[in-house]
Amino acid sequence: MYDIASREHIDAARDRLTTWWNGGDIGRPALLLSYPREKPLPEFEKPIETPPGVTAGNYTVKDYAFRAAVGPVWAAGGCYAAEALPTVSPDLAPNCLALYLGCKGVEGTGTVWCEPTIASPETAAFKADLENNFYWNFTMRLTKEWLARGKNRWFIGFPDLIEGLDTLAAMRDTQTLLMDLIERPQWVKGALSQITREYFRCYDALYELMKDDRGGSSFWAWAPGRMSKLQCDFSAMISADMFKEFMMPVLEEMTGRLDYCMYHFDGPCALQHHGHLMSLKNLTMLQWTPGTGNVQPAQHEAWFDLYHRTIEAGKKIYIHGVSRDRVNAFKREFGAGFKQFMFPCWAPSKKEAEEFIRACEM
Secondary structure (H helix, E strand, O other): OOOOOOHHHHHHHHHHHHHHHOOOOOOOOEEEEEEEOOOOOHHHOOOOOOOOOOOOHHHOOOOHHHHHHHHHHHHHOEEEEEOOOOEEOOOOOOOHHHHHOOOEEEEOOOOEEEEOOOOOHHHOOOOOOHHHOHHHHHHHHHHHHHHHHOOOOOEEOOOOOOOHHHHHHHHHOHHHHHHHHHHOHHHHHHHHHHHHHHHHHHHHHHHHHHOOOOOOEEEOEEEOOOEEEEEOHHHHHOOHHHHHHHHHHHHHHHHHOOOEEEEEEEOHHHHHHHHHHHOOOOOOEEEEEOOOOOOOOOOOHHHHHHHHHHHHOOOEEEOOOOOHHHHHHHHHHHHHHHHHEEEEEEOOOHHHHHHHHHHHOO
C-alpha cells in the first residue's frame, strides 16, 4: 500500500491523466493539486537541517546524504488531490545535460550555473563520458537510492536535462554562441545534432530506470509514456528565422522521439516563435511563463489570446498560479477549451482543495 498517497488515489489519478493526455474528457482541467498535512508522517517528523555551505537546496551536490534525505521529506510534506502524484527528482542544475557533457556546476543561492567548457570549436567534444562523470554518477546513485526506499511510495521525475541551443550556450557561453550563429552556422548545427544524440542517450537510460509499472514517467507532470519538457530560453535573443533554422530541426526530432512533451515558453521576447512551435505536430502542451518584471501573471487576461491560439492549434496549456477567484473567468472565456489546461496548484487545506476541484468542474 502507498502511505504518502493511497494506492486508490495513485491509480485513479493516473487513469484520469491517461484520459486527459490522450484527448479524453475528465470533466475539468487536469489539476496537480496538493495541500499541507496536518502533521508529518512519523518517518519524517524530525526536520532535516541544511548542512553548512549548502545553498542550492534541491540542486546541491555538496552533500549526498542531505539530498538523499530531503527529497522524500518534500514528497511526504503534502497531501495529494486530483491528479497530483508524490514525485521526487534528482535534479542537479537547470541544465543537467551540460554537466554530463563536461561543464562544471557552480552552486549559487538557490541555483547552479554551468561553467562553459568549449574554448575552441575545433576541439569541442559532445560525447558524455558517463562512466566517469561525477554528475551522472550522482544522478544515478540518488535515483537508485530513492527507488529502493520509495517503492510504492513516490515516483521519480526526470532531472532538468535541457537540450539544443540552451545546452550549447551553457557549454560555449551565451555571447560567444550568438556570434557562432553568424560566423560558423554549420558548426552550430553539427553541435546541436550531437547534443540531441547525447540527450537521448541519457534520457533513455533514465527512463528505463524511472518508468513506473505502466511505463509512465514524469517531468512536472506524470504522463503514460515517455514524457519530457523541452525549451529554448536562448530564443529570446534570436529572430524567428534563426529559431526556425537552428532550433526547429532539434524540436522536430525530439518531439518525434517522445510520447508526450511540453515546451517551456518563457517571456514576451519569445512570443515571436509561437507559430513555429504550434507547427510541431508531436508537441503536446505549451507551458507558459510570462517572465519577470512588469509582466502580467499567467492567469491574467492579457494572455488569453495566446491560450486561444494554442488550444486552436490542438495543444494543451500548463500554467502556474491560477487562483480560485480566477476559475470562473477562465470558464467564461474558454468554455470547453478550459478542459485543455493543466494547473499545478496548492491549497491551504483539504476543504479548500475540494472546493477548488468543484469550482473547476464543468
